[in-house]
Amino acid sequence: MSSDGVYQHHRIPVTVTPADLERLLWVLVAVSLVGDVVTTFVGLHLGLAESNPIARSAIEGYGLAGMLVLKGLAVGIALACRPLLPEEYRPIVPAGLAIPWLAAVCINVYMISMVL
Structure with missing residues (x-):
């Protein structure tokens, strides 16, 4: 098998900088945090x-305050710790x-669906 040096x-089509990626991942952190808290308490209620x-x-x-404090600590x-990393590696923190x-949200949703 050979290639004629032709690679695609x-x-x-857009450039994603480490700062843009980090911003997007922090939004994902917020969404996943809310999702985890909500699905956890729905599951506990069930x-x-x-x-x-x-x-x-x-x-x-x-209760809820304890869970929020725990998430807030994380x-x-x-x-x-974020400033300890070079800028190009900082997206690993929110990831x-x-x-x-x-x-956890996926597991919680699955477990809730098994109960309902």
Whole structure:
């Protein structure tokens, strides 16, 4: 198999800078945070249990406020650590929050759908 040196390169028609990507990921953090909190409390209302022991303790002890403080601490730590990275690597910070929270939303929605 050979190629005649002909390669097709497909490029996105817009340029996405690390700053643009980071901004988009912070929006995703906000959406996933709200989604996680809402689906968690809907699931709890339907009789499901929180599987994360730290979140479970916060919820059992302080309810919604405990969950929001826990999420706020995670976002605060992320914001505090963000300046330690070079600008081109900073999008990893919101991605590190958004990805697990989006996974939690998917799991929560699945578990809720099993109960309904």
